[in-house]
Amino acid sequence: DIVMTQSPDSLAVSLGERATINCKSSQSVLYSSNNKNYLAWYQQKPGQPPKLLISWASIRESGVPDRFSGSGSGTDFTLTISSLQAEDVAVYYCQQYYSIRRTFGQGTKVEIK
Amino acid sequence: VQLLESGGGLVQPGGSLRLSCAASGFIFSSYAMSWVRQAPGKGLEWVSSIGGNTDTTYYADSLRGRFSISRDNSKNTLYLQMHSLRAEDTALYYCAKGSSGTYGEAAFDVWGQGTKVTVSS
Numbered sequence: 001d002i003v004m005t006q007s008p009d010s011l012a013v014s015l016g017e018r019a020t021i022n023c024k025s026s027q028s029v030l031y032s033s034n035n036k037n038y039l040a041w042y043q044q045k046p047g048q049p050p051k052l053l054i055s056w057a058s059i060r061e062s063g064v065p066d067r068f069s070g071s072g073s074g075t076d077f078t079l080t081i082s083s084l085q086a087e088d089v090a091v092y093y094c095q096q097y098y099s100i101r102r103t104f105g106q107g108t109k110v111e112i113k
Numbered sequence: 114v115q116l117l118e119s120g121g122g123l124v125q126p127g128g129s130l131r132l133s134c135a136a137s138g139f140i141f142s143s144y145a146m147s148w149v150r151q152a153p154g155k156g157l158e159w160v161s162s163i164g165g166n167t168d169t170t171y172y173a174d175s176l177r178g179r180f181s182i183s184r185d186n187s188k189n190t191l192y193l194q195m196h197s198l199r200a201e202d203t204a205l206y207y208c209a210k211g212s213s214g215t216y217g218e219a220a221f222d223v224w225g226q227g228t229k230v231t232v233s234s
Contacts, residue, residue: 001174040220042157049207049224050149050157061222093157097220100171102147102159 002026002096006105012113019081021108023094028074031098038098041070041079044107045090053092054079086112114138114223116208121228128198132228134191134208142166142186145211145219148193150204151227160206161193164216171216198232205229 003026013019029038037057042050052061054070057077067082081088089112094105120132134146147162161182162171170182181194191208205227211219 038218042221044157049226050221051224052212052220052222055212055220055222091156095157095159095220097218100162100217101173102162104157104159107156 001101002099002103004094004103004105006108010109012111013084014113016083019084019110021079021092023077023105025075025096029096029098030074037073038096039077040095042093043090116225118208118225118228121230123231124198125234126232129196132193132206136189141189143214145216146191147209149207149209152204200232203232
């Protein structure tokens, strides 16, 4: 299975500041035939199911604020929250869908400093 | 678009349980569907997926043989049959819709609220 490793496990950021979460896969999730990265990011707030934020490593879902952005390719990816808002407090997960056996990162908890 | 899970509960080790997920608001048969679980205080773990109009199924290696995924497109319902349950299967089980008609290109774009499974004597 492809192992997804996120860093850090948690971070505390001041309101309005940038939050950066990294995700590394144990093998490339870039499909060479279409040049697409099979990588998604989810947000899970306490007591709620996960919400898909970004697919294809950098494509925001409809309705997701533009302060959320995804970047990276191959094995290294980043989720950036450009200006942290109080409602962004959550656990964030990366997930690969390159393999038929989907795998998630362990999650990164984002809090307000 | 809505997913509503049911069927969770308390079951003894070694027991069985069948989870259901009723879907509405989209053409159910056109999308792959999946189960993802979350143990208390832990992260997300993919359990199983099934193709849309096909019977192709996929399982986490650790669960193969004990869990079985199926769907009834005439009832817009997804199922997860679980056998030989263990304490480590205790989790909130989410139903999730594929974001694409093709399983190979699908993240999980719609999630239910989950149904809680507790395995304990």
